[in-house]
Amino acid sequence: MTRARMTLAALAGCLALGGCSEPDVSDLREFVANTKASAPGKPLPPLPEPPVYHPLTYAAQDLKSPFEVAAFVRTPVAPKIDNGIRPDLDRPREELEKYTLSSLKMVGTIEREGRWALILAPDGSVQPVAPGNHIGADYGKVTAVLDDRVELLEIVPDGQGGWAERRNALSLQTQ
Numbered sequence: 805m806t807r808a809r810m811t812l813a814a815l816a817g818c819l820a821l822g823g824c825s826e827p828d829v830s831d832l833r834e835f836v837a838n839t840k841a842s843a844p845g846k847p848l849p850p851l852p853e854p855p856v857y858h859p860l861t862y863a864a865q866d867l868k869s870p871f872e873v874a875a876f877v878r879t880p881v882a883p884k885i886d887n888g889i890r891p892d893l894d895r896p897r898e899e900l901e902k903y904t905l906s907s908l909k910m911v912g913t914i915e916r917e918g919r920w921a922l923i924l925a926p927d928g929s930v931q932p933v934a935p936g937n938h939i940g941a942d943y944g945k946v947t948a949v950l951d952d953r954v955e956l957l958e959i960v961p962d963g964q965g966g967w968a969e970r971r972n973a974l975s976l977q978t979q
Contacts (some may be wrong), residue, residue, distance in 0.1 A: 889961045889967045891943040899939045900931055905940035909977045910954055921949045923974070944972060952976045 861901060868874075900923060909924040920932040923939065933939055933954065937946045942958040949955075954974040962968040 878924060885966070887966060887968075889959060889969055891967065899978075900939040901941065901943075903939075903941065905942065905944060905958075905972060905974060906940065908939060908974060910974045911977055913949060914950060919949045921946075921954045921974075924955070924977075939974070940972075941968070944971075 807948070819896065903926055907926045907958050910921050911924045911930065912922040914920050914922060914932065916932075918934060920934045923931050923933055925931060933946050935946050935948060937942060939946060939954075940954065942960050944956040944958040947957050953976060956972055956974070958970045958972050959967050960970050
């Protein structure tokens with residue numbers, strides 16, 4: 805058995821050394837020589853000289869900065885007027901106030917000591933709301949529950965450091 809293995813190893817070594825011999829590539833060398841002889845050999849034009857660098861000295865330190873807003877463009881800041889509108893930050897937040905109004909869906913109503921709206925939250929739960937409940941991230945307070953929508957009054961920033969009221973509604977989703 806060891807003799808067979810030795811013979812097999814010797815045969816494998818001969819085959820490996822046979823792959824190292826010089827292959828016949830005379831036809832490839834002839835093709836390359838013919839291609840070089842028939843190709844037009846124009847010399848490349850010389851590279852152009854690079855332009856001479858002239859450093860620029862910034863001399864506009866005393867002029868108006870291009871990054872400042874011009875005086876005629878500036879809008880005067882109106883004094884902040886306290887209109888008394890602000891959200892009640894001391895009350896406990898309700899479950900549906902952690903979602904934006906656009907992510908909530910009204911899916912129906914029920915009659916139980918008044919009309920309640922059924923609101924589908926993004927987590928898949930259905931929450932009942934009635935007038936006086938709060939929903940949405942903008943401190944929305946439900947003012948009315950109708951057959952086809954929930955009306956609410958939101959308290960949003962007015963852009964000047966104060967607050968403003970905004971009427972909004974959540975419509976019934978029919979599918």
